[in-house]
Amino acid sequence: MNSYQTLSAYYDRFTEDVGYAVWASFFERLFARESVVPALILDLACGTGSLTKLLADRGYEMIGVDASPEMLMQAMNNTMDCEPRPLFLHQRMEELDLYGTVDVCLCCLDSINYVTDPAALQRAFERVYLFLEPKTGLFVFDINTPEKFARIDGESFVREDEDVFCVWQAAVEGALCAYQFDIFERSGAQWSRAQETHEERIYSLAELMGMLEKAGFTEIRTYGDQSFAPVQGGEDRIYFTARKRD
Structure with a gap:
């Protein structure tokens, strides 16, 4: 399940309509809104590294983490011309283990839904919290909604x-x-x-907020798809932001 053993070779060809540049620009507006000036960003569940590369090209130091070795091979190939090159690690979210803290953790394209065991997702949130910079660390992710x-x-x-x-x-x-x-x-x-x-896995907003709070996050906010509008209900995708305030 969810191995991308075959799909990794075709993933970029089938996701050309994703609009990663729009995502990257949205995240930069979000950083400004949250008064965060990140130097080091973690792209959690980075896949083939499309977003990792875009943010690296915009001057951020990047770490990419993914559970699929096949997707990481694609990511390494896609970022060969980046300077400095992103660091890629083969890890599951719930086993996240970095060398130090990061300013921002991004987890995109409904990768949170791909963690189908709620207990594993709780551990993943706790690991993200552990490796975020104290007082200023920002966690951003999106989900596919029950709707x-x-x-x-x-x-x-x-x-x-x-x-x-x-x-x-x-x-x-x-x-x-x-x-x-x-x-x-x-x-x-x-x-x-x-x-x-x-x-x-289909997660409700209440479930995810409870998990984030249990992991220690505060200032948890939700937004409509790539907007700063409050969630109205009926959206296909929504965004979460949460802060580490030690």
Whole structure:
């Protein structure tokens, strides 16, 4: 589950519409809003390093952490021209172990939902808290909302280009949403098929706020998708910010 053993090679091709530059600019506005001037940023669950690279190019020192060695290989290749190059670590969120503290921890693209064990997510929040800079550390993450999972339940989605075709289906059962990926790649006249299954957990705002508070975070805020508007209900994605105030 959630290994990206096959999907990692195609991930960037299928997420060209994500708009990482828009995300990076939103985070910089958020830093200003929170009166944080970060030097060192942790990109937790960094994937192929697209956001890591953009922020590194904007002058931030970056650490990227991911549980998938295949995704980290892509991230290392994608950031070869960065100076200084980001540091990449192969770790699960709940086992986060850094060499020191960071000013900001970002965890993007519903990576929090990918932690399907609530106890593991609680440990992850505690590890993030431990490695944030005291008094000023900022934790920022987004989630897919329960409303989004209800909307995509039973739906199928397709991504394709000249030589690769990917279709995935979403199925919600209880608090879990399973994605079944079928990837077809052409080599000459032949097509090969690979399959992966990923899972995300549906977390409520109240659950996540309780976990953050238990981990020690304060000043917990939620925002609509890439905006500073309060959550109205019905959003597909919302953002959390939380502070470490020792």
